[in-house]
Amino acid sequence: MEKDFGGFKNILIIGLGLIGGSFAKSLKKEGFKGNIYGYDLSKERVSIAKKENIINDGFSDFKDIPWEKLDLVVLATPVRTFENIAKQIKPYLDKDTVIIDVGSVKGKLVRKLEKIFYPNEFIGAHPIAGTEKEGVENALDDLFKGKKLILTIDKETKNTKKIESLWNDIGAKVEIMDPELHDFVFAAVSHLPHAVAFALVDALIKLSEEKGIDLFLYPGGGFKDFTRIAASSPNVWKDIFLENKENVLHTIDIFSKSLENLKKVIEKENEEEIIKILSESREKRLSLED
16 A cells, blocks of 8 residues: 555654654655655754755745745754744634644643644644764664654544545654653653663763773673663753653652662662662563563
8 A cells, every 4th residue: 555644745843953854754655656845954954954865945034934824833953942932823824734743842831832823733642762973964764663752642533534544645653642651651661761861971980080091991792782762862862851851850760769779778788688689670671581
């Protein structure tokens, strides 16, 4: 069956970073025949995207975009820029244009954007995919292949079905989740691990200073694997931590208690409890390989 990408013909991607660029490349790889427009404050990124044929045309000024042609707008900038961008582009939108995002935080943000864009339909979308790299120059045409795509909607509509079809056609596996539940889930499985990775690297910086030795000359594969995500964009993750603040702080509290518990049993040299904690964690981690 021929792919129709939800019936969309003219798509604008606002934010030509890793995710926005990968979305454009994935569309082209899977046979999208419509027009893909790109917007970014960085004229260099726009130039790269056009030169690499990732987009058909690109802009760094909202006034220059052919808004009357667009049937889909994708917000692919850091999440704390969404509200401001929404207010800027709202006057330009055709009445039938659909807007989605690809951000990692939903909850209250989705509710705000729904109100700003009304009567246009805004649909929250979160592809569970990415790398520690940033910029359109690092975009991948298979980044979403076989990965989950979470739609944070309260009910299905004609447009949500079109968005589901669009993501299915670039190889994603679509699931539906409540926006508030989404933020709890991904605070735990994504935002907390990033916070821990950043904090671990920070701890080694301080330990290096304490002993006057550069500990980063001696990491093994485990350290590099564990802290790979600490090489992610500070601007992107600053926005995620602050926009999902309550859930992130809660998960950090729970993690701190787990770490404190491990610290106590080590202090007491309680071998039985150490084995119990490590074994339970090991078994749960191994179950992810199934």
